Amino acid sequence: MFKKRSRKIYFLIFVLPTLVAFMIGFIYPFFQGIYLSFCKFRTTSNATWVGFDNYIKAFQNESFIRSFWFTALFVVVSVILINAIAFFVAYALTLGIRGSNVFRTVFFMPNLIGGIILGYIWKLIFDGILQNFGTNLVLDARFGFWGLIILMCWQQAGYMMIIYVGGLNTISGDLYEAASLDGANAFQRFRKITLPLLMPSVTVVLFLTLSNSFKLLDQNVALTDGEFGTRMLALQILRTLKDTSPPDYGAAQAQAVIFFVVVAVISLIQVYVTGKKEVEM
Numbered sequence: 001m002f003k004k005r006s007r008k009i010y011f012l013i014f015v016l017p018t019l020v021a022f023m024i025g026f027i028y029p030f031f032q033g034i035y036l037s038f039c040k041f042r043t044t045s046n047a048t049w050v051g052f053d054n055y056i057k058a059f060q061n062e063s064f065i066r067s068f069w070f071t072a073l074f075v076v077v078s079v080i081l082i083n084a085i086a087f088f089v090a091y092a093l094t095l096g097i098r099g100s101n102v103f104r105t106v107f108f109m110p111n112l113i114g115g116i117i118l119g120y121i122w123k124l125i126f127d128g129i130l131q132n133f134g135t136n137l138v139l140d141a142r143f144g145f146w147g148l149i150i151l152m153c154w155q156q157a158g159y160m161m162i163i164y165v166g167g168l169n170t171i172s173g174d175l176y177e178a179a180s181l182d183g184a185n186a187f188q189r190f191r192k193i194t195l196p197l198l199m200p201s202v203t204v205v206l207f208l209t210l211s212n213s214f215k216l217l218d219q220n221v222a223l224t225d226g227e228f229g230t231r232m233l234a235l236q237i238l239r240t241l242k243d244t245s246p247p248d249y250g251a252a253q254a255q256a257v258i259f260f261v262v263v264a265v266i267s268l269i270q271v272y273v274t275g276k277k278e279v280e281m
Contacts, residue, residue, distance in 0.1 A: 037253040042246070054254035063243070064255055066229060067236035074145065074232065075213040078152045082209045083202075085157040090164035104165065107158035115155070119222020122151045126223075137224050144223070144230035151219055156212060160205045167201030168194070206270050214263045233259050 032044065037054055039047035058064050089107060093100045110118070126147050127136045137144045171194065179189045217234040224230040226239060237255050241247040 033253060034257055037250065037257045040250045042249065050250065054250040055258070057248075057251045058254045058258060061240075061251070061255075063231065063239070064233075064236055067226075067231045067233050070141075070145070070229065070231065071214065071233045074148060074216070075210065078149055078156075078213045079206065079209045081149065081153050082156050082160055083205055085153060086160035086205065087164050089157065090161045090168060093161070094165060094168045104162065107161055109158065110155045111159040113155070115216075115218035116222045118151060118155055119219045122147060122154075123223050138227045138230075141229035144228070147223055148216070148219065148230070148232075151223060152213065152216065155219075156209060160209065163201050163205050163208075164198070167198045171197050203271060207267055210267055210270060211263060214259070214266075 036044065036047055038049060038051060040050045040053075041047035093103055097103075123137060126143070130136050130143060135143065137147050175193050175197075176189055179193060184192065215234055216232055217238075220226055220230070220232045220235050226232070226235045231239065233255075237252050237259065240252040240255060241249065244251070
């Protein structure tokens with residue numbers, strides 16, 4: 001009895017400071033941010049309730065709508081490409097080829113470089129090529145879009161590859177051997193063994209690529225600065241403060257809440273669907 005009480009006391013001693021810090025640093029600002037999205041304010045102490053005015057402004061803002069659809073298209077393309085590249089590279093590196101550890105390191109290294117630095121490096125590369133055709137990333141939204149896609153894939157694919165490698169390494173070779181003895185071909189082994197057992201890794205990678213693609217900011221600033229239709233949602237929220245005089249903090253906050261809701265809903269749907277497929281398989 002005494003030991004159980006002492007455990008509870010020690011549990012509270014160690015957990016309580018972290019819980020308090022979490023409440024102060026995350027929970028309180030989170031709910032205050034939602035409240036402020038319904039207010040007009042310059043500082044948090046002088047907020048005035050305006051109801052849904054800020055949300056109406058957000059959906060009437062052409063820049064916000066344009067950024068929303070640009071971001072949505074970017075997320076769809078980047079998630080597909082990053083997952084495809086990461087999986088096939090991971091699969092190739094688990095086939096026992098020589099120097100696989102070196103290749104893993106090389107593919108992972110771009111993830112260690114900061115987004116701003118990556119953006120400026122790729123901007124120099126792309127503009128150096130495009131100047132031969134009389135254009136650049138900023139002047140043409142199509143080039144800006146694919147520039148962001150290439151940058152994102154180059155940076156993120158190596159990190160997602162490590163997750164897929166970990167998942168593939170947990171699959172026992174005995175399962176493939178038994179399936180081969182039963183007459184299963186390569187596609188059948190992939191569909192019946194690899195894919196079901198890899199679903200936890202797929203769930204993690206999809207969640208990370210979704211959240212990272214939606215939150216893209218520093219690369220967007222460095223590569224195109226959001227000019228001429230290449231502004232993503234995260235940058236749009238910051239530009240809302242710059243484009244209005246005085247800065248409309250309430251409208252920017254409403255856009256941030258909409259942004260959060262979209263990412264949260266898509267992430268929950270993705271986790272539910274992949275989890276359901278994992279159970280079915």
